[in-house]
Amino acid sequence: MAVVLPPQAAGIKERRIRTLVTPSHIKMLQGGDGESNISNLDPDNTGFIAVENFTSLVEHHELQLDPSKLDMLLALVQSNEEGQVCYQELIELMSSKRSSSFRRAIANGRRTLQREILLDETGLGLYKRFVRYVAYEILPCETDRRWYFHQNRLCPPPVFIAVVTIVQIIVFMCYGIMLNKWVLQTYQPDFMKSPLVYHPGHRAQVWRFFSYMFMHVGLEQLGFNALLQLMIGVPLEMVHGILRISLLYMAGVLAGSLTVSITDMRAPVVGGSGGVYALCSAHLANVVMNWAGMRCPYKLLRMILALVCMSSEVGRAVWLRFSPPLPSSGPQPSFMAHLSGAVVGISMGLLILRSYEESLQKQCSWWVIVFSFITFLLFAIFWNIFAYELLGVQIPPPP
16 A cells, blocks of 8 residues: 655655654654655655555654544545555645545545544543543544544634623623513613614614624523523534634624514514524534434434424514514514524535535535625625615614
């Protein structure tokens, strides 16, 4: 078995091997007599590196490679009929980057990884057991789970969902104390005077399209959103990173307010349900599409429970929207943010969750989704500028 180098690699093997390891490992590649051992990787100058030679080098010099990387290196080699692997794919493996072609090569490989499954790991500390739990909750493939388990680090921590939840609780507590009301706060006229609430009469204040996520109807909505954010959002952020999960959450929030401004033009919006439903629907859709590979316990029961809870929350929002409003409070908040958040999750979110450790920019479907979202965004902007006046919509006077 061999690892294929590019055709020009014969004359510049040492420089290319230096890109494979960190500078701190260069000295370990030197022989005792000061002569480079790199030539031993390809003694016949064939342009190939034997896997046995590479493995021997790793073991002899004790390079700090994760066990999952060694397994995947051999699996990647075995995936090719000629027992060869592209040099670029080897570089991606060593630099912790994984392309879609890399994953397809692993998936199509004939070799079964010989290491025990992650559940059989013993002697783990509390944090590593939690990391293993998260891996089985979120990832459908044992190879991905082992990769995440060995790659996981405490830094950076999953802070986005935690910070958003804390701010939402603080804002709710402040308004609860000020209004002396903890349930159905929207019936209080002073609640709608908040600069955070999205109100159609204040569409020119752009920040309201985002800031409404910090306001909640009452303790029941806040408790539901906070619970789902922490139970689903934090594990997703641990696995997929703060950038992707924050993008998905904020896309759901923005889509929620814009959808309400188009479909329910007289209604205000409060609550982080757009972002929460984007996370939940993406995760549930990913579980359904990878049902056989998911190893989370009681997944059917938990799926049913999650769908019942989410449907109940939508039903509560629909009831609140069409319940008779008090004359001083105006229309109640819309429920369309829930539905638009779910659409964002099933489209953009599902692609993100199915692209663990893959580059989104290299996927055509990602750019189709981005183009669609930008098109929707531009349409919503023009709608908010011109449609209200052209259609003669009677907007309730802003508080």
